[in-house]
Amino acid sequence: MMIRSLHEVSNLAKEKGPKKLAVLAPEDGEFMMAVKEGWEKKYIEPVLIGHPEKMKKIAAEVGFDISRVEQIFEADRQAVANLGTAMLFAGSVDMASKGQIPTSFIYRAIIREEARAGTGRTVSVVSLWEIPELNRFIAFTDTGVNIKPDDKAKAEVIRNAVFVFHVLGYPRPKIAVLSGLREIGGSIASYEDALSLKQMAAAGAFGDCEIVEATSFGAIFLGQKGPLIRYDDIDLSRMPDILLVPNLDTGNVLVKLDFFLPVHRRSLVVTSKGPFLIPSRSDFCDSILGEIAMGVVVAERMKGGIWT
Amino acid sequence: MIGTFPEIIAAAKKRTSRKRVVLPFPDRQQIDIMGNAVAMNLIFPVLIGDGKKIESLVKAAPLLSGDHEMIDERDQSRSLSRAIGMIKENQADILMQGGIEPQTFVHAVLDTKNGLLSSKLASFVSVFQLLRRDKLILVTDTYINNTPSLPDKQMILENALRLAGILEIASPRVAVLAAIEQVNPGIPSTLDAAILAKMGERKQFGDVMVEGPLDIDCALNQEAAARKGVNSIVTGNVDIYLTPEIDTGYALAQLLVFIGRMQMAGVLMGTARPVILDLPFVSVENKIVEIALAVLMAEREGSHE
Numbered sequence: 001m002m003i004r005s006l007h008e009v010s011n012l013a014k015e016k017g018p019k020k021l022a023v024l025a026p027e028d029g030e031f032m033m034a035v036k037e038g039w040e041k042k043y044i045e046p047v048l049i050g051h052p053e054k055m056k057k058i059a060a061e062v063g064f065d066i067s068r069v070e071q072i073f074e075a076d077r078q079a080v081a082n083l084g085t086a087m088l089f090a091g092s093v094d095m096a097s098k099g100q101i102p103t104s105f106i107y108r109a110i111i112r113e114e115a116r117a118g119t120g121r122t123v124s125v126v127s128l129w130e131i132p133e134l135n136r137f138i139a140f141t142d143t144g145v146n147i148k149p150d151d152k153a154k155a156e157v158i159r160n161a162v163f164v165f166h167v168l169g170y171p172r173p174k175i176a177v178l179s180g181l182r183e184i185g186g187s188i189a190s191y192e193d194a195l196s197l198k199q200m201a202a203a204g205a206f207g208d209c210e211i212v213e214a215t216s217f218g219a220i221f222l223g224q225k226g227p228l229i230r231y232d233d234i235d236l237s238r239m240p241d242i243l244l245v246p247n248l249d250t251g252n253v254l255v256k257l258d259f260f261l262p263v264h265r266r267s268l269v270v271t272s273k274g275p276f277l278i279p280s281r282s283d284f285c286d287s288i289l290g291e292i293a294m295g296v297v298v299a300e301r302m303k304g305g306i307w308t
Numbered sequence: 309m310i311g312t313f314p315e316i317i318a319a320a321k322k323r324t325s326r327k328r329v330v331l332p333f334p335d336r337q338q339i340d341i342m343g344n345a346v347a348m349n350l351i352f353p354v355l356i357g358d359g360k361k362i363e364s365l366v367k368a369a370p371l372l373s374g375d376h377e378m379i380d381e382r383d384q385s386r387s388l389s390r391a392i393g394m395i396k397e398n399q400a401d402i403l404m405q406g407g408i409e410p411q412t413f414v415h416a417v418l419d420t421k422n423g424l425l426s427s428k429l430a431s432f433v434s435v436f437q438l439l440r441r442d443k444l445i446l447v448t449d450t451y452i453n454n455t456p457s458l459p460d461k462q463m464i465l466e467n468a469l470r471l472a473g474i475l476e477i478a479s480p481r482v483a484v485l486a487a488i489e490q491v492n493p494g495i496p497s498t499l500d501a502a503i504l505a506k507m508g509e510r511k512q513f514g515d516v517m518v519e520g521p522l523d524i525d526c527a528l529n530q531e532a533a534a535r536k537g538v539n540s541i542v543t544g545n546v547d548i549y550l551t552p553e554i555d556t557g558y559a560l561a562q563l564l565v566f567i568g569r570m571q572m573a574g575v576l577m578g579t580a581r582p583v584i585l586d587l588p589f590v591s592v593e594n595k596i597v598e599i600a601l602a603v604l605m606a607e608r609e610g611s612h613e
Contacts, residue, residue: 030535131567147487147495180554183410185454190555217562218589227337227588231569239567246555249497252487252523253556254563259528261568282525282532 002169003297004136006264006290013293016300017043019094021292022084025050025077027100029062031279034288035097036064043296047093049084051075077101078108085109089117089273094299097277097292106278107145110271119272122156126164127255127267128294134236137168140243143251143267144278151193154244155200161242162209164270167301172208173241175201178250179215190246191215197244212240256280258287266294274299310475311442313571313597320350320600320607327606329584329599330354330400332387333407336365341592343371345599354379354400356387357407384408388416395424395581401606402599405586414452417576417583429453429463430578432585433471434561435601437571444475446548450561451574451587454554458500461550465504467577468548469513474601474608480547482508483527484520485556489538491521497552504550517542520550565589573597575605582606 003009021044026032036059038044048055048066052073059066074080081101086109088096098106107123114121125144128137142149142157149157158175165173177197179190194215201211214220221238222228245251258265265287269276275298279288310316329351331338339362342353352375355362359380366372381387388408394400403424405413417423418430432451435444448468449456456464465482472480484501491502501520508518519527519542526533530544551557564570566589573594576583582602590598 028535178555178559180454180556180558182451182554182558184414184451185554188454188554216558217566221566222588227586228565228591230591230593231571234566234569236567245559248487248495249485249552250556250559253485253551253560256523256525257528257563257568259525259532261564263567280525282529282535284532 002136006130006266006293009297010290010293012300013043013296014041017041017296018045019043019296019299020045020047020092021295022087022093022096023048023050023099024084024096024106025080025099025101027051027054027058028281029058030283030285031099031288032058032064033062033285034292036062037285037289038292039069043292046070047072047087049074049080050099078105081105081109082112085113085276088271088276089113091273093274094303095275095277095295097295098279100281103144103278106276107269110269110276114272117272121272122153122160123269123271124157124160125267125269125278126161127251127265129255129258130264131236131239132262134239136170136241138239138241138243139164140245140251140255142248143245143255144248144269147248149247151196154193154197155205158197158201158206158209158242158244160270161244162206164268164298165241166208167270167298170241172210175209175211175242175244176214176220176240177211177244178246180246181215182218193246209242214240264290266291268295268298270298270302274302309477311444313437313573313594315442316475316573316597316604317348317350317600320603321348323350323603323607326350326352327401327603328352328354328399329402329404329602330356330391330394331404331406332391333357333384334362334365334404335407336368337592338404338406338586339365339369339372341595341599342376343369344596346375347371348596350599350603351402352376354394356381356391357384358382385412388413389422392416392422392424402582402584402602404584410585414585417579424579424581424583426580427463427467427578429460429467430576431464431467433468433575433577434564435471435475435573435575435597436564439568439570444477445546446471447557447561447564448548448550449554450551450557451554451585452576456553458503461500461504462507463578465513465518465548465550468550469516471575471577472547474604477547479515479517481542481545482513482516482518482520482548482550483522483542483546484518484550485524485527486521486552487523489521489523489526489533489536497521500552519543562589571597573601575601
């Protein structure tokens with residue numbers, strides 16, 4: 001089944017939960033609140049890993065009796081990242097979530113575990129968006145790891161995103177490789193990447209998916225139709241499923257427009273052993289809870305082998 | 309302060325005289341837009357191109373008939389150089405792209421010898437009207453420069469500040485955008501942003517608050533910024549968003565149009581007289597706003613009259 005909305009995601013999380021979630025350094029109120037609500041809704045069975053005093057203090061602040069859930073005490077943040085990631089790869093939890101740890105610590109831990117497992121899988125962040133009026137998800141990627149990926153790195157990013165969309169039940173996701181290429185200014189690196197990635201996709205390098213011609217929102221929505229006459233003419237259904245961003249600056253600026261536009265964002269790294277949630281340090285409880293639900297659904301589907 | 313697109317048009321209508329707008333090789337849609345701008349009493353159009361063709365287009369545009377000047381010039385390239393010449397010789401106030409291919413037009417306009425460049429660098433500002441309150445925000449550079457250097461960004465910001473002045477935005481607040489709000493030597497945009505913010509702090513841009521690096525969540529939301537330890541009067545109330553390079557600027561402007569459904573009008577900055585580009589993602593209605601902005605600029609920055 002193709003999962004199309006956050007409403008479906010939370011229903012599925014209720015139905016398929018609880019999943020075991022390694023919670024890495026929950027030391028922020030909004031974050032701990034989301035874990036509490038996820039636990040109460042039976043999405044998750046949390047394993048809290050972090051500094052005992054800090055966890056205790058913040059849990060008390062949000063009224064979460066953490067004596068009722070599993071806790072592992074570890075003060076060093078890289079050790080927390082390593083431990084949580086190792087648990088995910090050992091299968092002792094179904095999913096993991098970044099709390100108040102620098103993201104780079106998490107990426108380092110995942111890269112090491114993937115290498116140890118010999119999967120060849122790289123790390124990239126897929127940020128799903130629910131847009132009102134569009135009855136399906138879209139995603140921006142890579143919104144977290146690669147600062148200035150070259151075409152080879154982008155190929156890996158596409159592979160990871162296509163995997164996520166297959167997991168979510170989108171059999172042949174459409175991908176736009178975004179670029180600042182426009183009527184003036186000549187060709188630019190991001191457009192050269194688009195050309196080579198298109199060739200790779202056509203040769204089947206990314207499995208079932210399609211890279212569309214358009215490399216900008218203008219081209220996506222206007223195509224050959226000529227200029228934008230009226231806003232009412234904008235047909236949202238032309239939006240591809242996956243938007244490969246040219247670099248980290250672009251990815252972050254675009255994807256966090258959920259602070260401004262009526263869209264919802266759910267960011268995760270999908271490792272070979274399950275989802276790793278990557279909420280932004282500025283995210284609020286609702287958004288983090290939604291991300292937990294998304295993780296539950298992805299974990300369930302990866303286990304079920306639905307993507308194969 | 310001018311807070312909405314209708315206010316831009318209203319302000320432009322207070323012009324001392326109708327501005328002369330010159331268009332090389334206009335097409336039907338541009339003639340229609342000219343008709344509307346004439347009906348609003350904003351401008352007086354000078355149309356350069358194949359006389360017969362223009363006559364037949366004008367006939368079909370009742371708002372325009374009679375109220376225009378026509379120059380017969382069948383060669384497209386010569387029509388462009390004549391248009392630029394008219395601006396240089398103060399025979400017209402505003403240059404529009406008309407039917408000239410974008411790269412050819414921009415190349416000619418920004419030519420250091422024969423063009424209209426007045427500042428060291430031209431840049432493009434996307435002006436957006438917020439959906440929920442009467443406020444305009446400026447996003448730049450969204451069209452001209454591919455990968456601006458730090459000195460380029462300084463000029464891009466100065467260009468935007470000039471426009472903010474025309475829009476009467478007092479003590480503008482500037483967010484220099486990057487992927488993260490921390491200064492990270494591995495992410496060059498954060499270094500440029502930090503330097504620009506420091507220049508702002510030293511009042512090198514005048515009465516302006518520059519904050520950076522800011523990621524977009526910090527720029528948009530004061531509470532989100534505070535949770536990341538960024539406490540600034542800029543966060544949550546930004547007038548000018550400076551983007552790191554064209555991949556970001558171009559995509560941001562277009563996403564706000566197509567997904568955000570925000571009204572956008574663009575302004576080319578850095579030329580001696582207002583120049584209006586013809587971008588496909590600016591709606592027909594908003595092209596009138598672009599004309600009004602050009603009229604305001606011609607008016608405020610001194611007309612030839």
